[in-house]
Amino acid sequence: MPNKRYCWSPGTWPWQARLPSGGLAFAVSCLVALILAVSGDASARPLDEVRASGELRVVVYDDNAPFSWTDASGVVQGVDADLARALAGELGVKANLIARYAGEEVDDDLRSNIWQGPRTGGLVGDVMMHVPMERAFIARNPLVAISNAYYHEKIVLAVQTDAAVPTEPRSMLQPFRAAKLAVQFATVAHYYAMFADDGVYKANINPYLKFETAVAAFRSRENMGLLGRRAQIEAALKGSDGFKLVEPAFDTELRMAWTVGMAVKENSRDTGYAVGNALNALVDRGEVAKIFERHGLTHVPPPVP
Amino acid sequence: MKTWKWLATASALALTVTISEPAFADVSIDDVVNDAKTTADVVSNGLGPQGQRFSPLKTINASNVANLVPAWAMSLGGEKMRGQETQPLVKDGVMYITGSYSRAWAIDTKTGKELWQYDARLPEGILPCCDVINRGGALINDKFIFGTLDAKLVALDAKTGKVVWSKKIDEFKDGFSYTAAPLIVPSKAHGPLIINGVSGGEFGIVGRIEARKVDDGEVVWSRPTIEGHMGMLNGKESTMTGKKNESWPGDLWQTGGGATWLGGTYDPDTKLIFMGTGNPAPWNSHMRPGDNKWSCSRLAIDPETGEIKWGFQTTPNDGWDFDGVNEVVSFDLNGTKAAATADRNGFFYILNRENGKFINAYPFVNKISWAKGIDKNGRPIYIPENRPGDPTKGADGKKGTSVFAVPSFLGGKNWMPIAYSPDTKLFYIPSNEWGMDIWNEPITYKKGAAYLGAGFNIKPVFDDHIGSLKAIDPATGETKWEYKNTAPLWGGVMTTAGGLVFFGTPEGDLKAMDAATGKQLWAFNTGSGIVGSPITWDQDGEQYVSVVSGWGGAVPLWGGEVAKTVAHLNQGGMVWTFKLPKQLAQK
Structure with a gap:
């Protein structure tokens, strides 16, 4: 049974719950997640296709050190890259890392990298790393499902x-x-x-x-x-x-801290659930903290809802 | 028998084509400077470097334009059907156009046959902010020069379409691209020069204008648009733009913006280059009290040295994203050497083009909410409560006060060029009647991290139309006539001595109006939206009109209520050329 903390579904954080009780929403969506994962709902690039192809396509930002960048020999490096490789490993597939430049806003990146594809051609990813998790942002991007928080x-x-x-x-x-x-x-x-x-x-x-x-x-x-x-x-x-x-305290409503997660296409949620389970396993084994350490970073887990 | 007949016809056709194979003559700097007067060619963006978009041709006129029919059409092909904002060029039987995705073509003007095509090899993952458009090329000597989405300037052999040189303007990885038509100007010291600006770029870059040699594309001079930055001439530092910190607080001039993304015009009379500059950075105007020169301005530049001869700022301390990039058109105002420019901010400015002195300004859209008017010095009379608020002072602290600002940031007029007729003494301005809810937004995300932004929501001002083509008298500001269009206008205008005004609509029509009355005399639907600019020229005694059709550009990228007027429009990519049937041309 996956660690509840990382149970995957948008709308499970108290501050983004749309049902009267955040607790109830959380429980229901976990149940739905489980059912969907078992029944293997067919969709755009669902889990069975990912598994059949033998690779998980993960889009990361280029030029976004320490999380991801392309080194001189063309290999994608960084926390997000290593985490993506580890997640693919958990799923029993290879990680195909696609490093892309950032658009004007992350909303544009979701369009290019997940639900539509780049205007100038190229693949969409099964998963995109380093997506902020914030209520208004998630609400204005309904074509993707954002979750799998891994850093604060x-x-x-x-x-x-x-x-x-x-x-x-x-x-x-x-x-x-x-x-x-x-x-x-x-x-x-x-x-x-x-x-x-x-x-x-x-x-x-x-x-x-x-x-x-x-x-x-x-x-x-x-x-x-x-x-x-x-x-x-x-x-x-x-x-x-x-x-x-x-760590100063900031007296402002500005977003001075935010949770970082991943995005999958709205109709490929089962891929997201599987990645969520893999993430939980890696967190429990201490692998995620090790990846951050390797790059000189402290792994600050997302706040527990 | 049938096969034989078909073969005979085909070979006769092939023979005809061979005989009329175009001449590919070189384009001299005099051809460019005198382009407005010569009717057999169009060798500059703007049908003449002053940008009047006026043709002295009158074979096609108000009495016979109703008979205009297609002569030929050519598809830009491929799957790359996106906004075609180009203006064709014509020289000695060859038409040169650019298209979406950094492509270029040479076409036989008689037959519409493609002579060559050039496809820039674009790097994967480039992210042009505002569609994959291109606004045209430049002809000089034996070269056709245009900019690419990965921020290069490419010179092609006009005869073959092969690359002669390719120069990086800036780093596409930092968000730079290039979409404007380069400008060709004469200089005593360096010979003909290519003038380019910069498009896009990371938020906080500083705009600049560059002059390059035709032979190799090397930079001769460079002029930053924001005060405090040093210019370059012949590889050495030249002079500083303005005075450091004069109108910027602290170090913000270093990241001041002012991108020069729309190219410029040139006035052979005063020997000045006119170029507009974009909005200042950051968005939030409360962070940068002061005029923030020379953002949102027009600059007059000496082609010999790159020195600024004068500057005129249309929106000091911009808080609405009113780029000042729109074109400056030189004209004669009752003996005064004047220039006119229709700004994003909704005002139509008349300046003395010798010294940049303000003459007058008139609203060219029906409603303007951010300023009461323009004072006698050319400064806006702001309405303070209609400036987007500072989020740190907002009541809920989450976003600044939202205001409904008219025009919207897409402007009373966007990039689409105006036209001026010395016959009617009227300017023809393709404008849009729209406003926006705008607020400063402390939570937008870039590359996965929280940044500052601004929130927009564009709304039409009227129920029945957004687009509005107006004929305005520059002496009085009076609107002589207005044509209303459901969808926003996004293409350029042309006027002719035949008493006509030509322009395209997103609905796909190329229209001809009576220049004096605004009465529609002719329209032809090209099958996709028109966001390019028409041209006209004559060849073997016949007058031709051409426009490139293909819906796209920035408008379809924005949602909200405006999207309803354009959601049904289809993509395309086609050059259309029209003429009068011979027997009707005499009428």
Whole structure:
């Protein structure tokens, strides 16, 4: 019996439940999931086709380190790539990894990678990795089913070791009334820093178009802090000392933390259920945490609903 | 017997084709500069570098246009049926067009026979934001030059369609592409130059205008559009655009936007290039108090050096995504060297093209909600409550105040070019009457991570139409006539000395209207929507009209209520050429 925590179905998180009782919705959808998995519902690229073809087509982002990127020899690397390989292994098939560039928004990527295919030609995937799980986002993409949460992304703060940072999480940005803070341009971190606490940090925010440039401008001590996604910061600074990570509390309704999951086509849900079971098995065996560790990251599991 | 007859006919036909095989003459820079006056060819985007889209031809006129019939049609073939936004070029019996998916063709203008086809090999997984269109090429010397969706400029041998050179404008992996028709301009210092901008690009890139040599595509100068950035000339730094931080807070000028995605026009009289610039970054205008120059502007540039001679900003501190990229058309306004431009923001601006001084501005759509008008200096008189709110100040904190803004971000006018008739002294503006709910959205996702965005929902302003072609007097702003169209207009306009205005509709009609009254005199349905621009030329004493048909572009990519007016339209890809039957042409 799969670990209930990862029982696959959209609408199972309390904050996206449409039935009066989130608990009831959760139980019913788990039951439906089980029945569908057993009966093997026929659909676009359902599980039996995946198994028959001997491969699971998984789309990952290109140029999205540390989660996925194509290395110099053309091999797709990263957490998402390794996780996809492990998931395919659990299903007894090979992973066919397709690395694609990102469109303007993830909604466009779902169209290109899952339910329609790229406008310029190419295959759709059975599964797409690194899809955010958020109620409004899921609701506006009804042609895909999004679930199989595997990571919780959060905006954190890296500072130079010698920087004095208040221990109170809500006050951790206070030093940037005077010191410089690096952010990636137009990210939620940038936005928050510009406006937090009535804009007192505004003059000290240095936005960089590329995250790598922001990291370089932090390493060089041009900036005392770097505010951004935990995974990116951990990966960029792994193995180096002279900095520490802290978790500020953000006083905002902006999305400063979100859960990362996967998408399958709406009519190929059974593939999603099977991947969900495989994910649970890998989590239980500690394999997922090992994959994150291998890339210098902490595996932060999605919050338990 | 029957077979024999058929063979005889076929070989006679083949013989005819061989005899009239086109000449493939070179296109000189004088041909380009004088294009508006020469009726036998069309060698520039805009039927002349000033972009008036006016032809002195009058063989086809208001009294006989009703008799116009197809001369030939050619399919662009393949499965690649998507928006055809090109404007054909014609030189010595050969038509050159570009098509969706970065393709190009040379066609015999007499028969419609394909002479060559070029298909750019596009990398897998390119993600052009706004359909896979192309807006046309340029002819100079022995080359046909156009841009590709993977952000390259390609020069083909006009005779064979073989690649002479191919230059990367920018990195497609960072979201760059190229869809505009390159502009050809003369220069004393460098000879003829190819002028290109940049399309697309990661949010926060800085727009620029480049001049390249015809022979090898090497960059001669480059001019960034956002103040604080350095220009280049002959491989060295030249001058800074504007003054750093003059109209931008902090370091935001470094990621200021201002993409130059629609190409430009050239005025041989003042020897200036006119180019428009896109919206500033980031979306949320509350993050960048100030005018944010030169985003949402028109720039006049010296082709010799790439220096900015003047700039005029249509939407300072843009908060509605009113790109300022629309074309600048040079014309004579009662002896003043003027230029006109119909902006996304719904106002039709008349400027002095020698110095960029503001002359006047008139609304060219029926409703404008974001500004009360334009003051005597050319600045919008904003209506502050109709600026999308700051999400951090929103009542629910989840999104900023939503406002209904008219026009929508697709503009009172989008990319589709206007036309000017020196005969009627009227501008013909293909416009759209639509608005949008717009709010600043703190939760949009890019590459799986939370980013900032803006939410849009486009809505028609009227129940019965969105598209509106208006004839407007640039001296008074008076609308002389209006044609209303159910679906949004998305193709260019042409006017002729025959007293006619030609334009296409998404419903598929190529229409001819009386230039003075707006009365419809002729229409022909091409079988798919028209989003390209018509041309006309004469050959062996006959006047031809051509347009490329094929529905697509940005409109079908947007949902909401607008989608209802276009959902039933079919894809296509066909060049249509029309003429008068000989016996009727004399009338």
